Amino acid sequence: xxxxxxxxxxxxxxxxxxxxAAERLRMAQPPLSVQIRKLxxxxxxxxxxxxxxxxxxxEAGQALLARAGEALALAADGVEAARAVxxxxxxxxxxxxxxxxxxxxxxxLIPELRRSIPGIELHFAELSASTREARLLDRNxxxxxxxxxxxxxxxxxARVGAQPLMLAMPIRSPLSRLGAVPMAKLHGxxxxxxxxxxxxxxxxxxxxxxxxxQVVMPIASRVETVHSAMSLVLAGEGLAILPxxxxxxxxxxxxxxxxRDATDSIDVAVCWRRDSHSPLIRxxxxxxxxxxxxx
Amino acid sequence: xxxxxxxxxxxxxxxxxxxxAAERLRMAQPPLSVQIRKLxxxxxxxxxxxxxxxxxxxEAGQALLARAGEALALAADGVEAARAVxxxxxxxxxxxxxxxxxxxxxxxLIPELRRSIPGIELHFAELSASTREARLLDRNxxxxxxxxxxxxxxxxxARVGAQPLMLAMPIRSPLSRLGAVPMAKLHGxxxxxxxxxxxxxxxxxxxxxxxxxQVVMPIASRVETVHSAMSLVLAGEGLAILPxxxxxxxxxxxxxxxxRDATDSIDVAVCWRRDSHSPLIRxxxxxxxxxxxxx
DNA sequence: TCAGCCCATATATTTTCGGTATGCCAATGG
DNA sequence: CCATTGGCATACCGAAAATATATGGGCTGA
Numbered sequence: 001x002x003x004x005x006x007x008x009x010x011x012x013x014x015x016x017x018x019x020x021a022a023e024r025l026r027m028a029q030p031p032l033s034v035q036i037r038k039l040x041x042x043x044x045x046x047x048x049x050x051x052x053x054x055x056x057x058x059e060a061g062q063a064l065l066a067r068a069g070e071a072l073a074l075a076a077d078g079v080e081a082a083r084a085v086x087x088x089x090x091x092x093x094x095x096x097x098x099x100x101x102x103x104x105x106x107x108x109l110i111p112e113l114r115r116s117i118p119g120i121e122l123h124f125a126e127l128s129a130s131t132r133e134a135r136l137l138d139r140n141x142x143x144x145x146x147x148x149x150x151x152x153x154x155x156x157x158a159r160v161g162a163q164p165l166m167l168a169m170p171i172r173s174p175l176s177r178l179g180a181v182p183m184a185k186l187h188g189x190x191x192x193x194x195x196x197x198x199x200x201x202x203x204x205x206x207x208x209x210x211x212x213x214q215v216v217m218p219i220a221s222r223v224e225t226v227h228s229a230m231s232l233v234l235a236g237e238g239l240a241i242l243p244x245x246x247x248x249x250x251x252x253x254x255x256x257x258x259x260r261d262a263t264d265s266i267d268v269a270v271c272w273r274r275d276s277h278s279p280l281i282r283x284x285x286x287x288x289x290x291x292x293x294x295x
Numbered sequence: 296x297x298x299x300x301x302x303x304x305x306x307x308x309x310x311x312x313x314x315x316a317a318e319r320l321r322m323a324q325p326p327l328s329v330q331i332r333k334l335x336x337x338x339x340x341x342x343x344x345x346x347x348x349x350x351x352x353x354e355a356g357q358a359l360l361a362r363a364g365e366a367l368a369l370a371a372d373g374v375e376a377a378r379a380v381x382x383x384x385x386x387x388x389x390x391x392x393x394x395x396x397x398x399x400x401x402x403x404l405i406p407e408l409r410r411s412i413p414g415i416e417l418h419f420a421e422l423s424a425s426t427r428e429a430r431l432l433d434r435n436x437x438x439x440x441x442x443x444x445x446x447x448x449x450x451x452x453a454r455v456g457a458q459p460l461m462l463a464m465p466i467r468s469p470l471s472r473l474g475a476v477p478m479a480k481l482h483g484x485x486x487x488x489x490x491x492x493x494x495x496x497x498x499x500x501x502x503x504x505x506x507x508x509q510v511v512m513p514i515a516s517r518v519e520t521v522h523s524a525m526s527l528v529l530a531g532e533g534l535a536i537l538p539x540x541x542x543x544x545x546x547x548x549x550x551x552x553x554x555r556d557a558t559d560s561i562d563v564a565v566c567w568r569r570d571s572h573s574p575l576i577r578x579x580x581x582x583x584x585x586x587x588x589x590x
Numbered sequence: 591t592c593a594g595c596c597c598a599t600a601t602a603t604t605t606t607c608g609g610t611a612t613g614c615c616a617a618t619g620g
Numbered sequence: 621c622c623a624t625t626g627g628c629a630t631a632c633c634g635a636a637a638a639t640a641t642a643t644g645g646g647c648t649g650a
Contacts, residue, residue, distance in 0.1 A: 001370045003298035004607095018628060031608045033628060043374055045381030050628070052616050059573055060381040067373025071366045075296045078362025079338055086340030086355040278354055299638090314596060326639045328598060345597070347647045 003075060005039045006068045009047065012036055013065050017054040084119075088279030094123040095284070096132060096141035100226040101268065104245035105145060105292060112287040117280070128224050129195040136273055143284050147243060148205060149269035156274045158285055161292035162265035163243030165209060166256040168233050175239075180260040183213040190220035190238030192229045205266040206241045213262070230254050243268075245295060268292050298370060300334045301363045304342065307331055308360050312349040379414075383574030389418040390579070391427060391436035395521040396563065399540035400440060400587060407582040412575070423519050424490040431568055438579050442538060443500060444564035451569045453580055456587035457560035458538030460504060461551040463528050470534075475555040478508040485515035485533030487524045500561040501536045508557070525549050538563075540590060563587050 008025065015021035018036065022029040040047050047061035057065060084090035097106065106124075113120060125141050133150055135141050144150070149157045167181050175181050196204045210217060220238035223229050226246040233240050234253050243266050247256045270288050272281050303320065310316035313331065317324040335342050342356035352360060379385035392401065401419075408415060420436050428445055430436050439445070444452045462476050470476050491499045505512060515533035518524050521541040528535050529548050538561050542551045565583050567576050 001298055001374060003296055003301075003370070006298070006370060006373075019626085028609055029627085030610085030629075030631095034630085035607085037629080043377045043381070045378060047377065052627075054627075058381075059386055060377040063380040063385070064373045064377035067369050067376060071369035071373060074362050074366035074369060075298070075301060078301075078359045078366060079296060081362060082338045082340060082342065082355040082359035085358040086338070086353075090358075091354055312596080313598095322638095323640055324596085325598075325600095325641085330638080332598085347596075349596075 001042070003072065005035055005042075007072060008032055008035050009039055009061075010065065010068050010072065012048070012055060013057055013061065016056065020054075086279065088283050089117065090119045091117070091278065091280050092121040092123065093143065093278070093280045093284060094125060094141045096125045096127040096135055096144035098127050098129070098132065098145065098147055098225075100147055100243060100246050100249070101145050102126070103248035104295065105268075105288075108291045109145075109287060112291055113284065116283050116287055120280070130224065132271075136271060139273065139276075142272060142276060142278060143281055144271045145268070145288065146271050147268045148266050150271045154274055155271050158270045158289075159267050160270055160285070160289045161268040161295055163245050163268060163295065164258065164265045165205060165241050165262065166244050166247070166258055168230060168240040168242050168246065168250070168254055168256055170234055170236060171253050171255050173239075176255045176257065178257065180258045182260045183209075183215055183262055186210075186217055186239065187215045189217055191217035192232045192238045192240040193219045193222045194226070194229060195222065195224065205264060209241070209259075209262055209264045268295075296337070298367065300330055300337075302367060303327055303330050304334055304356075305360065305363050305367065307343070307350060308352055308356065311351060315349075381574065383578050384412065385414045386412070386573065386575050387416040387418065388438065388573070388575045388579060389420060389436045391420045391422040391430055391439040393422050393424070393427065393440065393442055393520075395442055395538060395541050395544070396440050397421070398543035399590065400563075400583075403586045404440075404582060407586055408579065411578050411582055415575070425519065427566075431566060434568065434571075437567060437571060437573060438576055439566045440563070440583065441566050442563045443561050445566045449569055450566050453565045454562050455565050455580070455583045456563045456590055458540050458563060458590065459553065459560045460500060460536050460557065461539050461542070461553055463525060463535045463537050463541065463545070463549055463551055465529055465531060466548050466550050468534075471550045471552065473552065475553045477555045478504075478510050478557055481505075481512055481534065482510045484512055486512035487527045487533045487535040488514045488517045489521070489524060490517065490519065500559060504536070504554075504557055504559045563590075 008021070011021040011025055012018055012032065015024060018033050019029045022032040025032065036048070043060070043064065045060045046058055047064060048055040049058055081090065110122065113122065123141075125135065127135060127141070127144055127146070132144050132146060133152055133155070136144050136150070136155055137152075147163065149159065151157075167175070167186070169175055175185060178185075191206075193206070196207070217239075221232055223232060226240075226242055227249060229240040229242060230246065230250050232238065234251060241259075242256075244256065250256070270285050303316070306316040306320055307313055307327065310319060313328050314324045317327040320327065331343070338355070338359065340355045341353055342359060343350040344353055376385065405417065408417065418436075420430065422430060422436070422439055422441070427439050427441060428447055428450070431439050431445070431450055432447075442458065444454065446452075462470070462481070464470055470480060473480075486501075488501070491502070512534075516527055518527060521535075521537055522544060524535040524537060525541065525545050527533065529546060536554075537551075539551065545551070565580050
């Protein structure tokens with residue numbers, strides 16, 4: 001079965017005439033006539049009744065017409081859909097994000113994405129510091145919203161914003177009465193730490209901050225997520241130095257205070273596999289920049 | 296869009312390899328490779344990711360594949376449907392029947408048709424003596440179950456059975472006490488008559504019967520259908536000579552008696568346009584013969 | 591590093607498609 | 621009754637596209 005023949009067939013059926021259909025198809029009448037006869041030979045039954053004033057569908061022709069139109073539409077739609085996906089006007093994107101960013105970013109990011117790509121299908125996956133690389137490399141997620149950025153040769157990174165580091169403490173802590181906490185006050189206090197970056201443990205923003213101010217904080221516990229960190233802080237296990245946006249997911253009883261003399265921040269980045277060429281990534285990046293930058 | 300390209304595309308997508316797909320399509324690998332690239336050029340986007348171990352669909356390719364399979368199936372189904380219609384294995388038939396036959400024939404004919412052609416779509420139309428020809432000639436109905444047969448050069452007729460003529464009378468008529476009514480007893484009694492055949496008024500079975508027995512019955516009324524005839528009989532307007540099957544639709548208070556010495560019958564025929572070549576007509580004819588003959 | 595696998599490219603051959611010219615049939619009109 | 625017209629079918633030719641064969645080139649794994 002050739003789709004062209006079906007197209008011709010539909011044209012002739014609609015025009016009820018070979019000549020008229022040929023005109024509309026911008027071709028000569030004889031080859032069209034030949035194609036119709038070939039189609040009939042292929043089906044094995046006449047599809048038209050030839051009258052002296054044109055052609056008329058037989059029952060068999062009607063049965064074919066009913067499907068042929070749909071098949072043509074589907075094929076055309078398939079090509080169009082492929083183009084739309086390739087151009088990023090449509091598609092599916094699987095978005096990984098780290099817990100800390102969920103409350104701060106997603107509520108604004110999702111409407112922004114839907115505005116940019118109305119037909120988009122969104123999938124979400126929560127990432128933790130320890131799983132995020134693997135899920136990107138496995139193509140489990142298309143893009144990841146990370147904090148801090150991933151450092152890996154296969155992964156491309158685009159910084160879209162930054163979050164200042166703040167001190168999280170229980171509201172009953174005496175430090176909470178200060179508007180901004182001097183770094184020196186932290187010396188010796190127990191710290192709830194997040195995982196250090198696998199590749200480059202020395203690069204942790206918190207580690208760097210403490211080292212620079214020559215402050216030493218013993219690590220009371222190491223946890224996977226900011227939520228766990230805040231829980232332990234609330235339990236009096238220690239203090240935590242967290243990105244400001246974690247405040248949005250903080251339980252009652254936790255307060256955040258800026259650190260005096262420290263403008264350190266931690267990068268928020270969009271990460272994806274270098275070999276992912278989905279045009280949706282670019283669109284996603286634009287949306288993420290718009291949403292994250294002003295934070 | 297060429298359906299062949301889509302077929303190739305589906306094959307390669309399923310085999311995840313040009314070589315394997317070429318083997319399954321029984322063609323060489325290079326032309327298949329070329330066709331896939333042409334399809335990609337036509338869509339304007341890569342549909343596969345070329346790896347060292349074969350080909351893998353891109354997102355755009357997945358979008359196309361979802362439609363392409365369906366389009367192929369539809370096109371194939373269309374051809375198959377056309378073949379089935381042409382071969383009479385499927386289709387739509389519009390059946391006209393005369394009132395008198397409805398109760399006697401349809402309840403057995405319909406299941407028989409469904410047995411013969413499971414997927415058949417049936418349309419029914421009631422015919423009267425005055426409309427039956429026009430509705431056949433207008434292709435308003437495909438076949439007509441008539442009694443008696445139509446006589447018209449454009450219409451083909453096949454006799455499928457016959458109905459003996461019987462006398463219909465009110466139960467309170469004195470004649471109803473006889474088991475079979477001698478023809479002579481009818482002489483002079485008023486007759487409720489049906490329309491005489493347009494083409495050949497002399498050929499009416501009832502007229503012929505009366506003439507042969509030299510019985511004269513004045514025509515009390517002329518009616519269109521056997522139902523009307525029976526109503527008038529019940530009203531005491533006269534007697535009617537009707538095909539036996541009319542008994543099945545008779546109201547309470549009407550009795551049918553055979554006519555002694557008269558084995559006259561009226562033909563039941565299937566009629567259709569000579570230029571209708573639907574193979575369903577033949578099937579219908581077979582069913583009608585099977586159902587009507589034993590009556 | 592060499593063989594094997596797999597896809598891409600090049601060239602030749604065959605198939606098929608579309609165009610032009612023309613024939614055939616039926617209906618219409620003088 | 622014949623000529624004209626409208627419409628489809630057939631014949632033949634040139635062009636385009638598909639397929640086959642031969643070959644190149646990259647990655648992989650022994």
